[in-house]
Amino acid sequence: MEFQHELIIPNEGLPFKIFLFEGGHGNYEREKHWHTSIEIFAVLKGGLTFFLNDEEYPLEAGGLIIINSNEIHSIHAPGKNETVVLQIPLKQFEKYFTAQRFIRFTSAARVAKDRKNKAPDNRKLAFFIEELYKAYRAKEEGWEYRTMALYYNILYLMVRDYRETEAAQEEIQDSRRLDALSKITSYMRExxxxxxxxxxxxxxxxxxxxxxxxxxxxxxxxxxxxxxxxxxxxxxxxxxxxxxxxxxxxxxxxxxxxxxxxxxxxxxxxxxxxxxxxxxxxxxx
CATH class of the missing domain: 1.10.10.60 (Homeodomain-like)
Incomplete structure (x- = not known):
């Protein structure tokens, strides 16, 4: 398996990590990797392309994609872009696991190829992610309350609009092959x-x-x-x-x-x- 595990550490004093995508200047490729945390990319300007299990998902300004826990992915950003990345520890969703340490989310980019499924409206989620980044960067008086309010709005929308309530057994088994190591690395971080x-x-x-x-x-x-x-x-x-x-x-x-x-x-x-x-x-x- 030619892919690496990515270590994710939340921002100081917060239960999540938010930042601007490091490939914003373009001419950037991130090789195949995986992590335990849920990851959301919200493109504000420009565009980039994701590869999930060898499927291609191009994103333009206003686009958004959710990367699930233990999901192998790579990123190609040939041109300039401005993209906010939000990384959420898996344990934040433990009340909604469909199996032991297993939860899956979808997004418009991922269901566009399947016309049977109705894609969720990404505008609200993208709005809250952009506002969360602005509040975190500005750090104005009371910013801790503002960021957490926006963060919980994001969690709410993800559970309400993006969570998949059914999971194929094969998908669960594929996830479990990496879950054992995820438990160990989580313990190590603690x-x-x-x-x-x-x-x-x-x-x-x-x-x-x-x-x-x-x-x-x-x-x-x-x-x-x-x-x-x-x-x-x-x-x-x-x-x-x-x-x-x-x-x-x-x-x-x-x-x-x-x-x-x-x-x-x-x-x-x-x-x-x-x-x-x-x-x-x-x-x-």
Whole structure:
């Protein structure tokens, strides 16, 4: 399977992640990947093309598509575009699962080929997603209440208008092949500050060390240790950007053995030492 698992971490203090699509300048391709979270792309300007299970779904301004949990997809953006991406943890919908940890959503882009089904009207959902992004970016007084109000409107519309109440057994089985690893990676994101070994995780989830190691290499295209490092580094980067904590404190708070070890790995990943990046961010602000 030539696809990778994508690590998704919510925005600081929020139960979701919202941002502008990184391929907005065009000439961009995102290879096949998957993640546990539900993902919505709302195109404001320009256009891009999605590939879901080798089916092509072109989107133009005003278009919207929902990517389901564990759904393998890739993206092609040859031209400039402005696209808001909203990523919602799967557990937000646990009251509406049609099977164990299974829920599916549709969208106009996905049912356009099937004239028997009536496509939901995307205008409301697209409106709330754009407004959510604006409120999050502006951060005006009371923005926390505004963003959560918009977010719950989005969840409401998704459950009411987009949720599929029936699921084929084959689709459920296909999803479950990735669900086992999703449970493990979710646990890792919740406990990443603690000491964590492959053998401990294997015992916790009832696998042998060798089987769990193969699972990571096959489905996440990365080994267990490197994946844990990615989690720790992502949270540390966020703290470095958004807090006044010392670099030593950030390193220790995010599971690194020392500030030296953190700085070494940080420079490998981002090209700068933590102190250098913090200086650059201070100039931008």
């Amino acid at each position: 406990h990443y500050t603690e000491e964590m070994k492959l053998s401990d995780m294997a015992a916790l989830f009832g696998y042998s060390d060798a089987y769990l190691s193969r699972m990571f290499k096959k489905y996440a295209k990365i080994n267990f240790k490197a994946y844990l490092q990615e989690i720790r580094m992502s949270y540390a980067y966020r703290e470095l950007s958004n807090t006044e904590k010392t670099i030593s404190q950030i390193a220790l708070d995010n599971g690194f053995a020392s500030s030296r070890a953190f700085s070494r790995e940080f420079q490998k990943k981002y090209g700068d030492l933590p102190s250098e990046l913090r200086q650059k961010l201070a100039v931008i602000r």
